Structures are given as structure tokens and as C-alpha cells.
Amino acid sequence: MTTAAKTRAQPLVLVVEDYQDAREMYAAYLQFSGFDVAEAGNGIEAIEKTQELLPDIVLMDLALPKMDGWEATRRLKNDPRTRHIPIVALTGHALAGHAEGAREAGCDAFVTKPCLPDALVAEIRRLLDAHRAKAENGTDPARSPQSTKKRS
Amino acid sequence: MARVTAPVAPVHGVDSEAKLAFVEFLLTSIDVQESARRAVDWLVAHAAVTEAAVLVQEGVSNEMLLVAEHGVSSGAIMDFALNRDDAAHPLIEALASPVPVYVDAVPGHHRVPLEAKAFHAIPLRSESSEPGQGLLLVSGLGPVLDHETIWLGRTLGKQVSRLLGRQLLAETRFGQERMLLYSIINAVTDPILLTDTEGKLIIANSHAEKLFAAPEEASEGWRRAAALNNMLFSAALSTSAVGMIEMARRELLLVDPLEGSDLLFELLSSRAKDERQGTYVVSILRNVTDLARAKEEIEESYRTLRVAQAEVRDERHRLDLIIDSVADPILVTDQEGDIVLMNTPAERLFNAPGIEDELALRRVRANGANLTSFVSNVLTRSGEQRYRGEIQLGDPLTGRPLPVEAVAGTILSEQGELMWVVTILHDLTEAIEKARLYEQLKQASVELERKVQEATAELAEQNELLRRQHIALEQASALKSQFLANMSHEFRTPLNAILGYTHMLLHNVTGQVTDPQRKSLSRIDSNARHLLALINDILDITRIEAGRMPLNATTFGIGELFDEVQSELEPIIKRSNLSVTAKVRGAVPSVRSDRQKVKQIVLNLLSNALKFTPAGSVTMTASYDGRVRQVAIAVKDTGVGIPREDQVKVFEDFRQLDSSPARGYGGTGLGLSICRRLAQILGGTIELDSSPGAGSTFTLRLPAKARRR
Numbered sequence: 001m002t003t004a005a006k007t008r009a010q011p012l013v014l015v016v017e018d019y020q021d022a023r024e025m026y027a028a029y030l031q032f033s034g035f036d037v038a039e040a041g042n043g044i045e046a047i048e049k050t051q052e053l054l055p056d057i058v059l060m061d062l063a064l065p066k067m068d069g070w071e072a073t074r075r076l077k078n079d080p081r082t083r084h085i086p087i088v089a090l091t092g093h094a095l096a097g098h099a100e101g102a103r104e105a106g107c108d109a110f111v112t113k114p115c116l117p118d119a120l121v122a123e124i125r126r127l128l129d130a131h132r133a134k135a136e137n138g139t140d141p142a143r144s145p146q147s148t149k150k151r152s
Numbered sequence: 153m154a155r156v157t158a159p160v161a162p163v164h165g166v167d168s169e170a171k172l173a174f175v176e177f178l179l180t181s182i183d184v185q186e187s188a189r190r191a192v193d194w195l196v197a198h199a200a201v202t203e204a205a206v207l208v209q210e211g212v213s214n215e216m217l218l219v220a221e222h223g224v225s226s227g228a229i230m231d232f233a234l235n236r237d238d239a240a241h242p243l244i245e246a247l248a249s250p251v252p253v254y255v256d257a258v259p260g261h262h263r264v265p266l267e268a269k270a271f272h273a274i275p276l277r278s279e280s281s282e283p284g285q286g287l288l289l290v291s292g293l294g295p296v297l298d299h300e301t302i303w304l305g306r307t308l309g310k311q312v313s314r315l316l317g318r319q320l321l322a323e324t325r326f327g328q329e330r331m332l333l334y335s336i337i338n339a340v341t342d343p344i345l346l347t348d349t350e351g352k353l354i355i356a357n358s359h360a361e362k363l364f365a366a367p368e369e370a371s372e373g374w375r376r377a378a379a380l381n382n383m384l385f386s387a388a389l390s391t392s393a394v395g396m397i398e399m400a401r402r403e404l405l406l407v408d409p410l411e412g413s414d415l416l417f418e419l420l421s422s423r424a425k426d427e428r429q430g431t432y433v434v435s436i437l438r439n440v441t442d443l444a445r446a447k448e449e450i451e452e453s454y455r456t457l458r459v460a461q462a463e464v465r466d467e468r469h470r471l472d473l474i475i476d477s478v479a480d481p482i483l484v485t486d487q488e489g490d491i492v493l494m495n496t497p498a499e500r501l502f503n504a505p506g507i508e509d510e511l512a513l514r515r516v517r518a519n520g521a522n523l524t525s526f527v528s529n530v531l532t533r534s535g536e537q538r539y540r541g542e543i544q545l546g547d548p549l550t551g552r553p554l555p556v557e558a559v560a561g562t563i564l565s566e567q568g569e570l571m572w573v574v575t576i577l578h579d580l581t582e583a584i585e586k587a588r589l590y591e592q593l594k595q596a597s598v599e600l601e602r603k604v605q606e607a608t609a610e611l612a613e614q615n616e617l618l619r620r621q622h623i624a625l626e627q628a629s630a631l632k633s634q635f636l637a638n639m640s641h642e643f644r645t646p647l648n649a650i651l652g653y654t655h656m657l658l659h660n661v662t663g664q665v666t667d668p669q670r671k672s673l674s675r676i677d678s679n680a681r682h683l684l685a686l687i688n689d690i691l692d693i694t695r696i697e698a699g700r701m702p703l704n705a706t707t708f709g710i711g712e713l714f715d716e717v718q719s720e721l722e723p724i725i726k727r728s729n730l731s732v733t734a735k736v737r738g739a740v741p742s743v744r745s746d747r748q749k750v751k752q753i754v755l756n757l758l759s760n761a762l763k764f765t766p767a768g769s770v771t772m773t774a775s776y777d778g779r780v781r782q783v784a785i786a787v788k789d790t791g792v793g794i795p796r797e798d799q800v801k802v803f804e805d806f807r808q809l810d811s812s813p814a815r816g817y818g819g820t821g822l823g824l825s826i827c828r829r830l831a832q833i834l835g836g837t838i839e840l841d842s843s844p845g846a847g848s849t850f851t852l853r854l855p856a857k858a859r860r861r
Contacts, residue, residue, distance in 0.1 A: 019645055019649070021646075021649040021653075022645065022648055022649050022652065025649055025652040025653055025656065026652070028656065028661060028662075029652070029655075029656055029661060032656070032661045063641070091641075113644050113645065113648045114644050114647050114648035114651050114652070114684055115648065116651055116652065116655050117652050117655055117656060118655065118659070
């Protein structure tokens with residue numbers, strides 16, 4: 001647990017999305033809905049921002065340039081500093097393989113595009129509540145390091 | 153030959169009493185042999201002889217017989233005989249000699265009844281001038297005779313002469329002939345009797361005596377049998393005497409006195425007239441008992457033969473019937489090749505009875521010639537028991553060629569001599585025809601097989617082609633699916649932004665919008681949503697058709713599913729003002745299937761029903777058919793209904809019955825098409841029951857337990 005997360009008045013959401021219109025739309029609606037928002041345009045940026053800002057939750061598009069969302073998720077979940085941060089995968093591909101790949105990589109939730117902003121906000125709130133409840137019970141909500149180490 | 157006259161040895165004192173006793177014996181003896189034996193014994197006792205033998209003349213013959221001997225082995229005297237005519241014999245020479253002769257060597261070819269090389273031969277006679285009537289031979293005395301031996305020789309000579317002379321006198325000529333006659337009639341095995349005309353017996357031979365005379369010691373039975381035989385014989389004879397025939401022949405039954413059995417005789421009696429003695433009857437009895445028995449046996453044999461002949465006749469008749477009943481011609485030929493027996497079918501070919509047509513007769517002759525040549529082949533191969541061949545014959549009536557198989561067997565006599573040849577002919581026409589058909593069939597079969605092989609090869613080629621096409625199609629299909637998936641993603645990204653911003657505008661995130669603006673934004677929103685629905689449906693169909701819609705089977709209750717569907721469509725139901733009810737009829741078991749897909753179908757059917765029902769109600773019913781283990785989910789509405797001719801079309805892609813209401817009713821026109829595809833994946837069906845104005849009922853039938861795909 002970082003002190004940054006605790007000291008924040010509003011939860012910080014890192015929106016990782018290469019399509020600018022969508023990224024800014026989610027960001028605007030999240031801010032409108034009472035979240036702090038950080039943005040990243042590719043996988044590498046997503047890792048850097050996560051490590052730097054330690055957001056409360058990451059909204060991760062899977063199809064990304066430079067480094068895709070699966071790889072970025074794997075790395076974050078393999079990093080002790082960022083392992084605890086819940087990640088919501090966001091994809092336009094509704095094929096079953098995508099969802100499973102996302103869970104394999106360590107995503108905590110999966111949302112299919114198109115996803116209306118209010119539905120996304122509702123999912124983020126649900127996940128944060130669940131995460132908070134687990135943290136208060138003293139259990140680590142992140143995946144076990146053993147299962148994620150394999151691919152590092 | 154060394155022969156000397158023996159000198160007389162000096163006299164030794166011999167007991168005169170011994171001589172007296174000997175002479176006394178000779179006086180009382182009337183037998184030559186007895187006298188000779190006594191003489192030999194006396195010599196052995198009183199002279200030093202080692203061997204002695206006495207030969208005397210036999211009656212009126214010229215034979216000299218050995219009547220006594222001493223010290224000689226039986227080999228020397230066996231069958232010894234000496235003939236007076238054999239003048240060269242030393243003993244015969246000695247017989248004529250006036251004095252005893254000393255023989256010290258005998259030529260090899262003459263026999264003497266002594267074993268010693270040298271001996272004295274003393275002629276036996278009354279006076280020295282007479283020729284000797286016997287010989288006394290002695291050995292062991294040396295070349296000189298002693299007085300005792302000389303005395304004995306003289307004494308024995310007188311005795312022999314006396315006795316032989318008396319015998320000759322007794323044996324008259326008549327007596328000899330009579331004896332001869334007796335011997336002759338005794339030698340005849342048939343009983344012979346000489347009787348007077350009264351039947352009184354005069355002479356009978358020994359065989360007749362056996363029948364008619366019983367000796368004194370004979371048994372009572374024997375005597376009675378002899379008496380009976382005499383009676384029978386006299387009776388038989390008297391009947392023949394009545395006729396006074398010269399020669400009578402009749403049968404006479406007598407009794408065998410020893411065996412007691414009946415003996416049958418043929419009695420031959422004839423009269424013999426004698427000037428002095430009168431008339432006699434000579435009867436000869438010939439035993440015909442065995443003849444009679446043989447006759448009976450012959451009669452019995454003859455009877456048996458007759459029975460056997462009758463049996464053979466019957467057998468022959470039966471055999472003829474059997475042979476005639478055989479459809480194949482059968483012929484028996486003798487060793488000359490001539491036909492001795494044939495059955496009716498054979499006659500048709502080789503005899504043709506009752507046919508006078510010249511052509512037919514010529515064919516019959518030709519058949520005969522062919523058969524003869526076949527049989528002669530068999531005859532030349534006498535070593536083989538069976539012979540098989542083919543002959544070309546012809547039907548005598550029609551001239552139709554008749555190929556036959558001929559099987560011949562030879563019958564041999566007990567001596568192994570060939571007696572007959574039995575030939576059976578078997579019509580080969582049918583067999584040849586069959587063989588021809590079989591050959592045709594075989595060729596057809598070969599042809600067929602070739603065609604099948606060609607067709608198979610072609611099919612294999614086409615299969616290969618199809619397989620390649622299938623692979624190409626699969627690749628193309630996969631590419632298409634991939635393309636559609638990618639396309640759908642690419643569509644969604646901008647659509648996502650459109651929907652998102654429209655949403656934000658409508659929610660006044662970027663400030664208050666005016667009512668006309670809101671109206672426009674709503675249009676954008678609904679069209680974007682329609683586009684999204686289209687993209688989703690196309691993606692669904694693509695996934696189904698690409699086989700990339702995996703089944704995820706779980707067990708769930710239909711009731712819960714109904715609740716879930718209803719609550720999901722709650723806003724629409726509210727808006728529709730329709731009465732929507734859901735019921736589970738009877739005991740419907742939990743279903744094992746892909747819940748998500750079943751839900752998608754029910755959701756679709758319910759939303760369709762809501763969409764096309766302006767007023768009234770929508771009812772969802774679940775029921776279970778235990779016989780086919782199917783769950784039926786029916787969605788019934790009171791809507792516009794579907795005309796019968798269109799009931800198939802509603803399941804086609806992009807179909808809504810009236811293109812104009814599509815706008816009004818909303819939807820992509822792909823819903824039912826997807827529902828039907830999903831139902832198929834789940835192993836079920838969707839049925840439609842509807843008529844215009846009377847509403848529609850869509851029924852989804854699912855197996856209670858989905859099979860694995």
C-alpha cells in the first residue's frame with residue numbers, strides 16, 4: 001500500500017488507450033464522475049505512469065502500439081510495486097480468446113467495447129469497492145506471484 | 153571169379169546123438185522152412201559157422217526163396233531173390249555143381265544173402281546126379297568144409313528133396329486154377345454169389361459172406377441181419393426166376409450187418425448152365441447206396457438251381473428297370489466291342505427302335521461307330537479300371553450335336569480276364585452351355601471390376617480435389633472470420649467514441665443541451681446503437697458459421713432463466729403496456745445446455761414478441777416431453793401474426809416481413825436467423841405457429857441434456 005493512494009481525496013484512474021478520442025472521452029466522463037484521471041497512449045507509457053503515479057486502478061485497452069495491453073498487464077502484475085493495482089481490460093474484440101488472454105495476463109475485470117461511459121464508471125466503482133473490501137480483510141487482492149512469473 | 157571145389161575136411165568127433173536127434177526131427181517135419189531153420193540151428197551149435205542161409209526152390213516156379221538164415225544182417229537178405237534162369241550167378245552155377253563150391257569172390261552186380269566175402273555153397277538134393285533144389289550157404293569155416301557140415305548138407309538135401317516132391321504132387325493144376333478163381337472173385341469188391349435155381353448158396357465171395365453169413369461169434373443183430381438179407385435175396389431171385397430171363401436187373405435193399413444201415417444194391421443175376429451140374433444162378437450185387445444219395449443230391453441241386461434261376465430272372469428284371477430309369481444312357485459291351493445290354497436312353501441313341509428314316513439310321517450308325525472307337529480305347533488300356541473321355545454324338549431324330557462325357561468301367565472275371573465294359577454317357581450340352589455362360593459372366597465381372605476400379609480412382613481423385621477445395625475453403629472461411637472480427641473491432645472503436653460522446657452530451661457532461669439538440673443527439677444515439685447491434689449480430693453469425701461458438705454446458709432451471717430474461721427486458725416491457733407472463737407447466741427438469749445461448753434465444757424471441765405485439769399479452773411457457781426428453785419453451789403473443797407463406801422467410805437473414813415496419817419495430821433482421829443457428833448448435837429446433845391477426849407462437853425445443861459437440 002502506498003501512501004499516495006491513501007492521501008488522495010479522489011481515486012486516481014489511469015486510462016490507457018491509443019485512440020485519442022476514446023481516451024479523452026473516458027477521461028472527461030471519469031472526471032465528471034468524480035475521479036482523478038491520468039492518461040497513457042501505449043503499453044510502455046502505461047507501465048511508466050503506473051510505476052510513477054501508482055493509480056488506484058488501471059483501465060487498459062488491449063490493442064496498443066509499442067507494447068500491447070496483455071504484455072503491459074503481465075509486467076505490472078509481475079512488479080511487486082504495482083502488483084496490487086486492479087486492472088480493467090478494455091477490448092473491441094468480443095471473441096472468447098481475448099477475454100481469456102486478458103485473464104491470463106492478470107486482468108481483474110474485462111469490459112467489451114463499445115462501453116458507454118456510465119457503464120464503465122459503474123464497473124470501475126464495483127472493482128474499487130471489492131478491492132477495498134479485500135484490502136481491509138488483509139488479503140492481497142492481486143494474483144499470486146508464482147502464476148505470473150512464468151511469462152516474465 | 154575165383155571158384156574152387158571145396159576140399160572135404162577131416163572128421164571131428166561130433167556127438168552122434170545130436171545127429172540122431174536132428175534126423176528124427178526131419179522125419180517128423182513136413183515143412184521145408186521148419187527143417188531148414190533146424191538145420192541152421194544145428195550148424196550154429198555143432199560147426200564153427202558164422203553165417204548161414206538156406207535157399208529153396210519155390211514150387212514150380214524158377215524162384216529160389218530164402219527160408220532160413222543165421223548171423224546175417226537184415227540189409228543183406230532184404231528182398232533177396234534168386235532166379236534159376238540167371239545162369240551166370242555164382243549161386244546158380246553152384247546149384248548145378250555135383251560138389252559143394254567154395255566162393256571167395258562175388259562179382260559186384262550179383263547179390264548173395266551173406267555178408268562174408270568167402271563162403272561155401274552146398275547144393276541140396278537127394279542124389280548128387282540131380283540138379284540141386286536148394287542151397288546151403290555157410291561162411292566162417294575157411295576154404296575146407298568139415299565133415300559135420302558136409303553131413304548136414306547131405307541130410308538137409310534129402311529132406312528138401314522129399315518135401316518139395318510131395319508138395320508138387322498135391323498142387324494139381326485144377327487146384328491151382330480153382331484157387332485162382334477164388335482169388336479173382338474174392339478180389340471183386342462187389343458181392344458175388346453162385347446159387348442153384350432154388351436160391352441155395354453154392355459159392356459166395358468174401359464180400360457176399362459179409363452180408364449173408366454170420367460167423368459163430370457174431371452178435372445177435374448181425375445174425376438176424378444176415379438171415380434177413382438171405383430172405384430178401386431169395387425173394388428177389390425167385391421173382392426173377394419166374395420170368396426165366398437170361399439176365400435180370402433189379403434193385404435190392406439189404407441191411408449192413410455191422411452198421412445196421414440200409415444198403416441199396418443193384419442185383420444182376422444171370423443163369424449159367426452146366427452139362428453135369430445143371431443150372432446155376434450167378435448174382436452180382438452192386439452197391440448203389442451212394443449213387444442213390446448222389447441222385448437225391450443232384451435233384452436237390454437242380455431244384456436250388458431253378459430257384460436261383462428264378463431269382464436271377466427277377467434280379468435281372470429289377471436291374472433292367474433300374475437301368476432304364478437312369479436318364480443317362482448306359483451300355484454294356486463285351487470284349488469284342490458288341491453291345492450286350494443297354495437302357496432305354498441308350499437305345500434312343502444307338503438303336504433307334506421303330507425309326508426308318510434313312511438319315512436317322514445313318515446318325516445311329518455314326519453314334520455306334522463313335523462308341524465303338526471309345527470302347528476299343530478302353531479295351532486297349534486294360535490296366536485301368538476306369539476310363540473317361542468325351543464323345544461327339546448326335547440326336548438321331550433331330551441331328552442336334554450331342555457332346556457327351558463317357559465314363560467306362562471294366563468288369564473282370566474271377567480270373568482277371570476282361571469280360572465287359574460298362575459305359576455311362578452324360579450329356580454335356582448343358583455343362584458346356586453353363587461353362588460358356590460362366591465365361592461370359594466372368595468377363596462381365598472383370599469388365600465391371602475394371603469399371604469399378606476406374607470409378608474408384610476417379611472418385612479418389614475427386615475426393616482429393618474436394619479435400620483440397622475443403623482446405624482452401626476452410627482457409628478462406630478462417631480468413632473471412634478473421635477479417636470480420638477485425639472489421640468489427642475497427643467498427644467498434646469509432647462507434648464507441650460516437651456512443652460515448654453522444655452519451656456525455658445527453659447527460660449534460662459538457663453543459664446543458666437544448667431540446668432540439670437533445671432530439672438530434674437521441675437520433676444519433678439510436679442509429680449508433682442500431683449499427684452496433686448489426687455489427688454484433690454479424691459477428692455472431694460469423695462466429696457460428698466459422699464453428700467458433702464453443703458450447704459451455706451448465707445445468708440450470710428454466711424458471712430462473714425466465715425471471716432473468718424478464719428483468720433484463722423490464723424497461724421495454726414497461727414501455728409496451730403488454731401483459732407478460734411466464735409459467736412452467738408440469739415438472740420440467742433442470743436443463744443441461746449452454747445457458748448463455750439459450751438465454752440469448754429466449755431474449756430474442758421475447759423482444760420480438762414485444763416488438764410485434766401492439767396490444768394484448770405475451771406468454772412464455774416451459775414444458776417437458778419425457779418420451780423424447782425434450783424441453784419446449786414457447787413464446788406466444790397476440791400480435792400481428794405471420795402469413796403462412798412467409799413463415800419460412802422470417803428465419804432468413806436480414807428479413808423483416810415488411811421493410812417499412814422494420815424502422816418502426818427496430819431490430820437488425822438477423823435475430824431469428826441467429827436464434828435458429830444457435831438452436832441447431834444446441835441440438836434443438838425453433839418452430840413457428842402463426843396466422844395473420846391471431847398472433848404468433850415461437851417454440852424452442854431443446855434436448856434436456858445437450859450432446860457434446
